[in-house]
Structure formats: C-alpha cells, structure tokens
Amino acid sequence: MSGTPSPRIVYCGMFGTLSRAPLAALLAAGHDVRAVIVPGQAGPGRASWGHLAPPPGWVAQPASLAAMLRRTIVDLAWERGLPVLAVGQLDGAAVAAIRAHAPDLIAVSCFPHRFPAGLLALPPLGVLNLHPALLPRGRGPDPLFWAFREHRAELAGQGGVTVHLMDRGLDAGPIVAQGRVAISDGMRESELELHAAALGAELLVGAIRDLAQGVARPHPQDEAAATTYPLPTAADFALTPERPARWVFNFVRGTGGRGVPYPLSIGGRRWLVRAA
Numbered sequence: 069m070s071g072t073p074s075p076r077i078v079y080c081g082m083f084g085t086l087s088r089a090p091l092a093a094l095l096a097a098g099h100d101v102r103a104v105i106v107p108g109q110a111g112p113g114r115a116s117w118g119h120l121a122p123p124p125g126w127v128a129q130p131a132s133l134a135a136m137l138r139r140t141i142v143d144l145a146w147e148r149g150l151p152v153l154a155v156g157q158l159d160g161a162a163v164a165a166i167r168a169h170a171p172d173l174i175a176v177s178c179f180p181h182r183f184p185a186g187l188l189a190l191p192p193l194g195v196l197n198l199h200p201a202l203l204p205r206g207r208g209p210d211p212l213f214w215a216f217r218e219h220r221a222e223l224a225g226q227g228g229v230t231v232h233l234m235d236r237g238l239d240a241g242p243i244v245a246q247g248r249v250a251i252s253d254g255m256r257e258s259e260l261e262l263h264a265a266a267l268g269a270e271l272l273v274g275a276i277r278d279l280a281q282g283v284a285r286p287h288p289q290d291e292a293a294a295t296t297y298p299l300p301t302a303a304d305f306a307l308t309p310e311r312p313a314r315w316v317f318n319f320v321r322g323t324g325g326r327g328v329p330y331p332l333s334i335g336g337r338r339w340l341v342r343a344a
Contacts, residue, residue: 072281074100075172075193080179082107083140085265087177090198091141093269094175095148099276102169104145107180108154117162120152155181163187173279175272176234180209188234193279195234198272200264202228202246204294207239212257212264214297216322217304227251227260229268231275233286238296242286244278245271253314254321307332307341320344 077094079101081087094101108118120142128147145152151169155162158181166174166187173193176183188195201211208214215227227249235241247270249263278284305323307316307330320330321344330341 072277074098075276075280076170077101077276078103078105078166078169078171078174078191079141080105080174080176081141082178082180083142084178085261086198086200086268087141087179088139088144089265090175090177090269090272091144093273094276095144097273099273101145101148101150102171103151103153103166104141105153105155105166105179106142108156114156115161116157116159117153117155117165120154122146157181158184158187160186163190166190173276175276177268177272183234185236188236196244196272196275196279197232197234197239197241198268199230199232199239200227200261200268201230201239202226202248203230203232203239203243204289204291207294207296208298210297210299212260213300213304213323213326215251215260216257216319217300218295218297227264229264229271231268231271232289240289240291240294242288244275244284244286247271251318251322253318255318257322257325260322302328305330309334317344 077099079091079094081091081104083106091101091104106120126146142152153165163184163186167190171191173191174187174195175198176195177198183195199211201207201215206214229247229249230243231245232239232243233241247267249260249267251260275284305328307320309332320341324343332339332341
C-alpha cells in the first residue's frame with residue numbers, strides 16, 4: 069500500500085466469493101491484515117473460539133484449477149501465514165482473542181454473528197462491513213435473493229454494494245462507499261455474486277485507504293427509505309399469475325441454483341416450476 073501506512077486489519081468473513089474476493093484484494097493492495105476470523109461451532113462444553121491450523125497435506129499452491137476455485141479466506145490466510153480464528157460466539161473470550169491482534173480496523177464481509185458493543189468500539193478506525201445491496205434498501209442476511217425477489221419497476225435491473233461503518237443496528241451504519249451492479253435478464257445469482265464481490269473488493273480497499281488517510285466522508289443512511297428482509301422461506305419462492313412473465317423468468321433464473329421448487333397455482337391447478 070503506497071503513501072499512508074496500512075492500518076492493522078482483522079478480517080471477518082465466511083467461505084464464499086463475497087468474502088474471498090475482498091480479502092484477496094486487501095492482501096494484493098498490501099494492506100496489513102493481522103488475522104482472519106471465520107464462524108465456528110459453539111455450544112455446551114465448547115470454547116467460544118479456537119485457532120484453525122492447516123490439515124495434513126494442505127499445500128499453498130493448488131494442484132488444479134478446480135482446487136484453486138475452491139479456495140476460501142482460510143486458504144488465503146494460511147498462504148500468508150496469518151492466524152485463523154474460528155469463532156462460535158462473540159463472547160468476552162472471543163473479543164479478547166481479537167483484541168490481542170491490536171486491530172486499527174475490522175473489515176467484515178458476510179460474517180454471520182452480530183458484533184457486541186465492546187467489539188464495535190475496539191478498533192480506532194471502526195468496523196467496516198461490505199453488504200451486497202444498495203443500502204438503506206436491502207438490509208438483512210440474504211440480500212442477493214431479495215434483489216431478484218423484490219425488484220419493483222423503478223429498481224428493476226439494479227443491484228449494488230455498500231461499504232458502511234457498523235453500529236448496533238442491522239446494516240444501518242454510515243455509508244462510506246457505494247456502487248451499482250446491473251442485473252441483466254437471465255442473470256444467475258452466482259453471476260451477481262461475482263460482480264458484487266469484484267465491486268465490493270474495490271470499494272473496500274478504497275474505503276480503508278480513505279479512512280486511514282482521514283479523507284473518508286461517511287454519511288448516515290436514510291431511515292425513511294430503509295427496507296429489511298429476513299432469510300427466505302419456502303413461501304417466498306411461490307409464483308403468482310399476477311406477476312409479469314419477465315419477472316417470473318428472472319426470479320426463477322436468478323435463484324434457481326438454490327434447488328428449491330417454485331409453486332405456481334392457477335385456476336385450481338398447481339405446478340412446481342424447477343427451472344427457467
């Protein structure tokens with residue numbers, strides 16, 4: 069990272085593209101990533117966190133393209149010799165383990181645990197979250213599904229990515245950077261995820277640079293325009309004849325990779341749509 073020295077960063081994410089691409093971009097840009105946090109298991113008799121070490125036979129350079137495509141943020145961390153912490157719950161012990169890495173900033177992309185107040189207040193530069201929606205619209209744990217499910221006429225064809233400072237609300241903190249992603253007819257969710265991950269990686273690198281240089285200008289979200297969606301249920305895959313055919317095609321095409329059938333009832337008859 070040229071110019072201003074990189075802040076010390078702890079990175080929190082999961083095992084898919086939306087976590088892997090931003091971490092890869094931070095490492096490629098020379099940012100000082102000190103540790104990587106992934107979700108782990110928690111329960112009676114289990115510690116709230118633990119270190120993950122490479123298994124026997126793990127190699128830094130994948131032997132095939134298929135193996136390379138399966139790499140996660142854990143592999144990226146191990147390649148750089150970075151510690152990996154699996155966190156089942158963010159209790160006092162887990163927060164202390166993160167504090168030991170003295171982060172100036174925590175970066176998050178698709179991490180499932182809500183941050184307690186003590187962890188939000190820990191890094192001087194704050195906690196940056198990458199969310200694949202145009203906040204304040206599309207808050208919640210599964211924004212890519214709702215990007216296909218809930219597009220209204222004025223929003224059709226528009227997805228996006230937001231980098232914001234986390235607060236105690238759900239995807240509600242001040243926006244640092246934001247960009248749009250076009251959703252074309254017939255686009256699949258995996259394609260949208262790739263585009264969102266690439267744009268999000270670029271935005272996250274820039275947001276960290278601007279925060280470190282003191283030139284970032286976070287602005288509050290418009291609560292009056294906010295929409296929040298839960299995890300989808302089977303009922304959310306239902307099709308109705310009132311929907312335009314173009315919407316039905318794009319919704320089924322976009323979310324079809326989830327393997328859930330789409331019930332459609334017309335005139336007392338019922339079908340299960342499986343593909344578009």
